[in-house]
Amino acid sequence: MPYAKPIEYADASPEARAVFDDIMTVRKVDTVNNFWKSLANDPATMRRTWESIKEIMAPGALDPVTKELIYIAVSVTNGCEYCIASHTAAAANKGMTPEMFAEMMAVTGMANETNRLVTGYRVALDESLR
Amino acid sequence: MPYAKPIEYADASPEARAVFDDIMTVRKVDTVNNFWKSLANDPATMRRTWESIKEIMAPGALDPVTKELIYIAVSVTNGCEYCIASHTAAAANKGMTPEMFAEMMAVTGMANETNRLVTGYRVALDESLR
Amino acid sequence: MPYAKPIEYADASPEARAVFDDIMTVRKVDTVNNFWKSLANDPATMRRTWESIKEIMAPGALDPVTKELIYIAVSVTNGCEYCIASHTAAAANKGMTPEMFAEMMAVTGMANETNRLVTGYRVALDESLR
Amino acid sequence: MPYAKPIEYADASPEARAVFDDIMTVRKVDTVNNFWKSLANDPATMRRTWESIKEIMAPGALDPVTKELIYIAVSVTNGCEYCIASHTAAAANKGMTPEMFAEMMAVTGMANETNRLVTGYRVALDESLR
Amino acid sequence: MPYAKPIEYADASPEARAVFDDIMTVRKVDTVNNFWKSLANDPATMRRTWESIKEIMAPGALDPVTKELIYIAVSVTNGCEYCIASHTAAAANKGMTPEMFAEMMAVTGMANETNRLVTGYRVALDESLR
Amino acid sequence: MPYAKPIEYADASPEARAVFDDIMTVRKVDTVNNFWKSLANDPATMRRTWESIKEIMAPGALDPVTKELIYIAVSVTNGCEYCIASHTAAAANKGMTPEMFAEMMAVTGMANETNRLVTGYRVALDESLR
Structure with a gap:
């Protein structure tokens, strides 16, 4: 499936390499994971995605761990295994405890049920909620 | 559609009334919203759902606002308008600011995209994520 | 939105009219609901959908009420309000009781949660389930 | 991924062990599958889930096979492979035939299409369905 | 629900107004629709979303009508009524015919079924597809 | 899991074999992929699905590549890995370039976000979209 074949740094286009470089600098790592290598097939989408993630996941009114928990809850609801694995790892790195993970999962399960x-x-919308 | 017709307190079964009473006591309100009136058609599910919500949404490793934010993010991903409306109201009551809502929505949108x-x-799972 | 404007019998193409006629004959009714009037915009899809429904919803190893319950459970999971309304009505006509509806909903809610x-x-697949 | 690592009976907390014991007693088996071992990470959710399943999946207005068919239809719609595998096995144990499975799948496929x-x-809701 | 209250141009922040202005210039219109007025609550997300849409929906290897058809197919699958309405209108403006809409819907329906x-x-992945 | 065990041509029922034969004739291939072998468990669904696919995916107001792109966008949104793999291969055979794939993916990602x-x-429906 050539369309999704991950592209390594050495084989990436200059625009994709610039994103690789920025990810490694910002995250203080010396490699990037497969998601970015796959997106390197479309450098414009890769760049746009990285710029959005940097902006959206930065600390703000919500702290980074809360943002990761929301990310995982959505990924669980959509059934994206890779996303669950990578953002659970990211969340743990940022301070998520097993108890926080368990409570996020309990809320996610119940929300899906209700x-x-x-x-x-x-159920009709209550007047008070309009 | 008689299956979903909301049941008012006066018309509810004793088991459903007990749940109505507990909701009003715990939440310090004098009525319940339409969700509970609809579930009163099935008192066993109504009771089970209320017991679970009380347990799951209580403060724990995550604070109540964070739990509501996760709830809304899931409801948005599932497209449940009533759930979004009722839990956005609940979250605001518990202290969610407009900035927190906006950041939760930005994370939810981006997670759905990625x-x-x-x-x-x-994308294949990285060795480091197995 | 001209693409979805329902087409009445009098204005329908001959191919669409033939489907209208067959629906009214098979169901012993003198009108069809809006779903079919909308599909009349695309007579080939209308015909194909009606032929499939006739074949799939007929009694077989599963009785018609069970098939309607499955149909509703899927429609609930997908959040299709029209589909829930129309198939709940159809199920009631075929003998679904309020208790059956309530139990189907409880299973649907729990399945979405689990x-x-x-x-x-x-969760990794157990050896015994491979 | 320590958050999801299955916990064996010997390593489980007393609350989780009590659930293991009840599952094995009720189902007359001498082990539980991976779903329960994973949930043992969160004994409160494990207990709540097991109590709900016992109550919801018991015979009632719907027989156990019909309930399993609904469960599978939802799991197929949500794309939960593990759930499909485990509940197809459970359904077969309770009497689901290959013909019943095939008809459930045909209804599930068609409901997703329509x-x-x-x-x-x-499509606007017909007056008769309001 | 103050979090989603649409913000008119006159009440918008300077950053949001700049996006309003650019949308009206690029699209040669003198107002924007409610989606943008709602996003004006979060100018950063509003700006990011508009920049992405401009870049992604521009002519490229796919023509603008094809891109709108894909957009509608996704929105139908996700059940976003507003998105279906607004992008069906956009697609019609760009040249989508009723026949193209009908064929896109037929493919979307069938893909959801299969x-x-x-x-x-x-179904296990064929060797030839790995 | 006997319900989903693929059935080879030699073991298929006459009705299923007739579909196998037609697929191989129309597509000018000497085997069919696992999807059809699995559906051979239910020859009626197999035949109905094949007849629909032949009709829906044929050239019309939309060309075959555009139809495949829509198919993939839906499959991505539903998270059906097999469907993505098989229709990406089909699309490539019909002329989809890597650039077309990338642009379809960018639209699909953004549509899911918005x-x-x-x-x-x-967001309330604009008057102009009613």
Whole structure:
């Protein structure tokens, strides 16, 4: 499947290499994971994605661990195994404890259940929520 | 659609009324919203859901606002409008600011995007993530 | 939105009219609901969908009520409000009781919850399930 | 990934062991599958999930095979491979035939197709379905 | 729900106004639709989203109508009614005919059906597709 | 898992064999992939699916490559790995270039992101889109 074949740094285009370099500098690592190597097939999307991630995942009104927990909850709901694995690792690096992971999972499971109960019972929006 | 017709307190079964009472006591309110009135059609599910919510949404390793943010992120990903409305209101009551809402939404949007990029490019799990 | 404007019998193409006629004959009704009027914009898809539904929803190893329950469970999981409304009505016509609806919903809610728990905990397939 | 590492009976907490014991007693088996070993990381969620499953999947207005078929249909729609494998095995144990599985799959496939046709054509709810 | 209250041009922050201005210039319109007014609550996300859309939806290896068709197919699969309405209008403006819409919908419906058949039957990847 | 065990031509029922034969004739190949071997467990669904695919994926108002791109975008959104692999291969055979794949993926990623932004901000339908 040539369209998704990961591209190593040595084989990347200059635009993709610039993103590789910035990821390694910002994250203080000497390699990038397969997600970036795959996106190197489309340097414009790679660059746009990296710029967005840097901006969105930075500390703000929410701390980085909370942002990672939200990221994992979405990835679990969408069934993206790679995303769950990589962001669980990232979250752990940023301070997520096993208890935090377990509570995030419990909320995620329950939200998925009640989302469907609401939908199936066709619950009308309360006046107070309009 | 009689299966989903909300049931008011006066018309509820004793088992459903007990749940109504507990919700009003715990939340210090004098009514419950439509979700619970709909679930009153199935008192066993109503009770089970309420017991789970009380346990799961309580403060723990994660604070209540963080739990609500995760709940909203899942509900947005599943497209449950009622759930988004009711839990956004709940989150605001517990201290969520507009900035926190906006950052949660930005993470949720980006996670949905990158989940699909990972899936479409068929990114293989890095050795370091196994 | 002209692409989705429902087409009434009087304005339908001959191929679409033939499907209208067959639906009314098979179901012993004198009108069809909006789904079919919308599909009349694409008579080939309308015909194909009707032929499939006739074949798939007919009694077989599963009875018609069980098939409708499965249909609703899927529609709830996908969040299709129209589909839930129309198939809940169809199921009731075929003998679904409120208790059956409630139990289907409880299973649907729980399956959505456990699906996500399995995914988030990255549960490996047991040897016995391979 | 320590957060999801399955926990064997010998290493489980007393609360988790109590759930292991009840599962083995109720199901008349001498081991539990990986789902439960993973949930043993969060004994409260493990207990809550097991209590719900016992209650929801028990015979009622719907027989156990019908409940498993609904469970599989939801799991297929959500793309949870482990869930499909484990509940297909459970369903077979409870009496599901290959013909029943095939018909459930045909309904699930068609519901997923028509859910999207309804959504894309923006079909308005018929007066008779309100 | 203050978090989602649309913000009109007159009330927008300077950063949001700059995006409003650019949208109106590029699209040669004198107003923007509600999506942008809602995003004006979070000018950083508004700007990022608009920059991405300009770049991604521009003509390239795929023409603009094809890109809109893909956008609609995804929105249908996710059940986003607003997105379907706005991008169907955009696609029509760019030259999508009713026949193109109907064929896109037929493919979308069938892909959703076969996606589930593949998943439920747990089809193993052919050697030739690895 | 006998329900999903692929059935080879030599072991297939006459109805399934007729579909095998037609696929091999139409596609000018001497084997079929695992999807069809799995569906051979349910010859009626196999035949119906093949007839639909032949009709829907044929050239029309949209060319075959555009149809495959839409198919992949849906499969990515649903997370169906097998479907992505098989239709990416099919699309490449019909003329999809790596640039077309990359642009389809960029649109798919962005649509998934904006679908959720619209949903979470509860954007009201503009008058002009009704």
